Amino acid sequence: xxxxxxxxGFPLSLFLLMTLSACNHDPLFDQLAENRxxxxxxxxxxxxxxxxxxxxxxxxxxxxxxDDSRTTVDSRLDLSDLEIIKLDLSQVSMINTxxxxxxxxxxxxxxxxxxxxxxxxxxxxxxxxxxxxxxNKYDLEDPNLxxxxxxxxxxxxxxxxxxxxKGQGYGxxxxxxxxxxxxxxxFRIFIRKIVTGQAKSYLLQEDGVTLYSxxxxxxxxxxxDTEDSYxxxxxxxxxxxxxxxxxxxxxxxxxxxxxxxxxxxxxxVHIEFRIFIKNNMRxxxxxxxxxxxxxxxxxxxDFKENYDNSVNRSMYMSFxxxxxxxxxxxxxxxxxxxxxxxxxxxxxxxxxxxxAVQTGTAPPTNFVSELATGSAAGSVYNLTNVAPGxxxxxxxxxxxxxxxxxxxxxFPETVEVGPVTVTVTKDQTATANIP
Numbered sequence: 001x002x003x004x005x006x007x008x009g010f011p012l013s014l015f016l017l018m019t020l021s022a023c024n025h026d027p028l029f030d031q032l033a034e035n036r037x038x039x040x041x042x043x044x045x046x047x048x049x050x051x052x053x054x055x056x057x058x059x060x061x062x063x064x065x066x067d068d069s070r071t072t073v074d075s076r077l078d079l080s081d082l083e084i085i086k087l088d089l090s091q092v093s094m095i096n097t098x099x100x101x102x103x104x105x106x107x108x109x110x111x112x113x114x115x116x117x118x119x120x121x122x123x124x125x126x127x128x129x130x131x132x133x134x135x136n137k138y139d140l141e142d143p144n145l146x147x148x149x150x151x152x153x154x155x156x157x158x159x160x161x162x163x164x165x166k167g168q169g170y171g172x173x174x175x176x177x178x179x180x181x182x183x184x185x186x187f188r189i190f191i192r193k194i195v196t197g198q199a200k201s202y203l204l205q206e207d208g209v210t211l212y213s214x215x216x217x218x219x220x221x222x223x224x225d226t227e228d229s230y231x232x233x234x235x236x237x238x239x240x241x242x243x244x245x246x247x248x249x250x251x252x253x254x255x256x257x258x259x260x261x262x263x264x265x266x267x268x269v270h271i272e273f274r275i276f277i278k279n280n281m282r283x284x285x286x287x288x289x290x291x292x293x294x295x296x297x298x299x300x301x302d303f304k305e306n307y308d309n310s311v312n313r314s315m316y317m318s319f320x321x322x323x324x325x326x327x328x329x330x331x332x333x334x335x336x337x338x339x340x341x342x343x344x345x346x347x348x349x350x351x352x353x354x355x356a357v358q359t360g361t362a363p364p365t366n367f368v369s370e371l372a373t374g375s376a377a378g379s380v381y382n383l384t385n386v387a388p389g390x391x392x393x394x395x396x397x398x399x400x401x402x403x404x405x406x407x408x409x410x411f412p413e414t415v416e417v418g419p420v421t422v423t424v425t426k427d428q429t430a431t432a433n434i435p
Contacts, residue, residue: 035176035177035178036178036266036267036268036269037112037176037177037178037179037263037268037269037270037271038170038173038176038268038269038270038271039092039112039113039173039174039176039270039271039272039273040163040170040171040172040173040174040270040271040272040273041119041164041171041172041173041174041272041273041274041275042163042164042165042167042171042172042272042273042274042275043085043121043164043165043274043275043276043277043278044165044167044274044276044277044278044279044374045274045276045278045279045280045320045353045368045369045372045374045412046167046353046372046373046374046375047272047274047324047369047370047371047372047373047383047385048167048373048382048383048384048385049167049373049374049375049376049381049382050165050166050167050278050373050374050375051278051279051348051350051374051375052125053123053124053125053165053278053279065281065282065283066282066283067282067283067284067285067302067307067409082123082196082197082198082281082298083122083123083197083198084120084121084122084123084196084197084229085120085121085123085194085195085196085197085277086118086119086120086121086193086194086195086222086229087118087119087121087191087193087194087275088116088118088191088192088193088194088222088223089116089117089118089119089174089189089190089191089192090114090115090116090117090190090192091111091113091114091115091188091189091190091254092111092112092113092174092176092187092188092189092190092273093109093110093111093112093179093187093188093189094109094110094112094179094184094186094187094188094261094263095108095109095110095184095185095186095187095188095256096108096182096183096184096185096186097185097186101256109188110179110180110184111177111179112176112177112179112271113174113175113176113177115175115176116192117174117175118223119164119172120157121161121164121165121277122161123197123281124161125165125166126162126166127158127161128158129154129157129158130154131150131154160172165277165278170270170272170328171272171274174273179263180263181263181264181265182262182263183260183261183262183263184260184261184262184263185258185259185260185261186256186257186258187256187257187258187259187261187271187273187323188254188255188256188257189254189255189273190253190254190255191233191253191254191255192233192253193222193231193233194231194232194233194236195220195222195227195229195230195231195232195233196229196230196232196281196297196298196299197228197229197230198217198218198228198229198230199217199218199229199230199295199296199297199298200215200216200217200218200295200296200297201215201216201217201218201293201294201295201296202215202293202294202295202296203293204293204294215296218230218295218297230295230297230298232297232298232299232300235286235299235307235315236300236315236318236319255319255321257321257322257323259323259324259370261324261325262325263325264327267327267329267330268327268328268329269325269326269327270325270326270327270328270385271323271324271325272323272324272325272326273321273322273323274321274322274323274368275320275321276300276320276321276322276368276411277300277320279374279410280300280301280320280410280411281298281299281300281301281410282298282299282300282301282302282409282410283296283297283298284296284297284298284299284302284307299315300315300318300319300320301318301320301401301402301409301410301411302315302318302401302402302409303318303320303366303401303402303409303410303411303413304317304318304366304402305317305318305402306401306402306403307402318402320368320411321368322367322368322369322370324370324371324387325387326385326386326387327387328385330387330388330426331384331385331386331387331388331424331426331427332386332388332424332425332426332427332428332429332430333382333383333384333386333424333428333429333430334356334371334382334383334386334391334393334422334424334429334430334432335380335381335382335383335429335430335431335432336354336380336381336393336420336431336432336433336434337379337380337433337434337435338354338376338379338380338381338434339379339434339435340379342395342416342417342434343376343378343379346376346377346378346379347375347376348373348374348375348376348381351397351398351399351408351412352374352395352396352397352398352412352416353369353372353373353374353395353396353397353412354372354373354376354381354383354393354394354395354396354434355369355371355372355393355394355395355396355412356369356370356371356372356383356386356391356392356393356394356422356432357369357370357371357391357392357394358370358389358390358391358392359389359390359391359392359419359421361392363392363394363396363415363418363419364394364396364412365396365413365414365415366413369396371383371386371391372396386424387424388424388425388426389423389424390421390422390423390424391421391422391423391424392418392419392420392421393418393419393420393421393422393432393434394415394416394417394418394419394420395415395416395417395418395434396412396413396414396415396416397412397414397416398410398411398412398413398414399413399414400413400414417434418434420432420433420434
């Protein structure tokens with residue numbers, strides 16, 4: 001299996017995306033010319049118009065950012081300690097089958113990509129990168145690079161980060177190819193590892209609860225290097241014991257998302273894969289198997305099942321991802337006015353999103369919505385690149401956490417308004433006002 005390395009910081013102009021070559025890949029312009037299907041990735045709940053990083057959480061001084069697995073509330077681990085998130089991904093495919101995941105074989109699979117791809121993102125709204133950072137942290141130390149080539153790489157890294165977290169362009173391009181036309185009901189991606197930056201380990205005091213105040217930075221392996229980070233994918237990897245005694249099901253290797261989509265035979269197709277990372281990180285505590293040490297780390301909100309350090313250390317159901325498929329030349333827009341209740345300083349409040357799901361689909365109380373925006377221009381919201389069809393529009397609000405406590409945890413689980421039903425047609429703007 002081929003391995004390719006990608007780097008992401010934040011903004012990315014479409015021009016640079018289409019003209020710069022990314023680590024032995026052809027420029028995106030050439031890929032768009034050769035491939036009918038192009039895949040993009042985002043790290044937001046929103047399909048467009050994501051919230052800023054300052055919206056939520058504000059760090060450890062914000063109790064909403066602390067999971068109840070934490071034994072104490074203090075400032076020992078702040079959001080700034082995250083620094084980066086790294087993704088190690090490989091094969092991506094589309095499948096059309098009624099078979100259980102255990103029974104899927106290679107004949108059922110249409111591969112969009114069979115390459116290992118690594119992604120690095122900074123937890124900053126407008127990140128900057130230096131030559132030294134790229135050399136030291138991203139293994140780009142190459143004495144043969146000219147100053148211009150180095151600056152081009154820095155620009156590419158910065159712009160790709162903006163696409164992933166800030167919503168510029170279509171998203172970060174994921175290198176791949178075409179598949180056969182037809183109907184598919186499963187999107188599958190192999191997530192090998194996800195790490196977040198600089199978690200801390202603490203020695204427990206004699207009472208088995210209190211942590212000593214002199215922690216050390218945890219380390220883990222990523223891309224064959226030992227670094228200051230913490231593997232959070234371990235908490236999402238396996239389902240609990242299923243029928244059949246000790247049988248377990250591997251959840252992230254691969255992750256399978258279900259939705260019926262159509263891949264046409266000739267028209268261009270965009271596949272958008274989103275992991276809800278931005279404004280969805282919480283601070284957790286995990287014991288080691290000896291019971292002598294505890295690690296504090298940042299991971300995604302446990303919105304579907306309550307993480308319990310002493311009982312249930314799995315968060316497999318809470319992996320926050322979605323995908324959608326659309327023809328960029330056959331889309332419309334959903335637009336509407338928002339009442340004053342839902343906006344603050346001309347934007348959606350920090351705990352609210354406007355979402356749209358295909359009519360007949362339940363509101364997204366426990367899954368990431370296919371279409372969503374966390375922002376508004378004054379009192380007007382926009383959902384763009386919407387495939388023709390009929391949709392139900394809702395305002396979703398983050399009210400409770402997975403433990404049932406009335407404390408927001410980052411995930412908008414409560415229907416506040418809706419549905420408002422609207423029909424979208426090509427090149428037209430459909431109106432769905434929310435008074």
